[in-house]
Amino acid sequence: MTGGAVIGTILRRSGVSPAELAGILGITEGQVADWAQGDPPLSVVDTVARACSVSLAAILAEPEPDPHDVSLLETTLALTVDQRLERLTTYVRFVQAGRAALCSRP
Numbered sequence: 001m002t003g004g005a006v007i008g009t010i011l012r013r014s015g016v017s018p019a020e021l022a023g024i025l026g027i028t029e030g031q032v033a034d035w036a037q038g039d040p041p042l043s044v045v046d047t048v049a050r051a052c053s054v055s056l057a058a059i060l061a062e063p064e065p066d067p068h069d070v071s072l073l074e075t076t077l078a079l080t081v082d083q084r085l086e087r088l089t090t091y092v093r094f095v096q097a098g099r100a101a102l103c104s105r106p
Helices: 003-012 018-024 029-037 044-051 056-059 067-077 081-103
Strands: none
Touching: 003 029, 003 044, 003 056, 018 029, 018 044, 044 056
């Protein structure tokens, strides 16, 4: 994760806009944008976290979501409740059939 990505997370979590952050820190909004799109040093990221009243340690301790998991979640959320239930039922039948096949082996 880059410093810019961490700054983006801090801004989203805190609800502070780039313009507000620029005002708090006495810098231009363009400088905030440069930081958010780049990889500023940890000292800058820490300054942003403090300005937004966000715990940098808490942000850095969070695991990054696996893009594959995010994709699966988005796909599943696009389904209707009935479609999700059918998918779950099919999966349960598959697991039960696999267990039965394993138990019947000599």
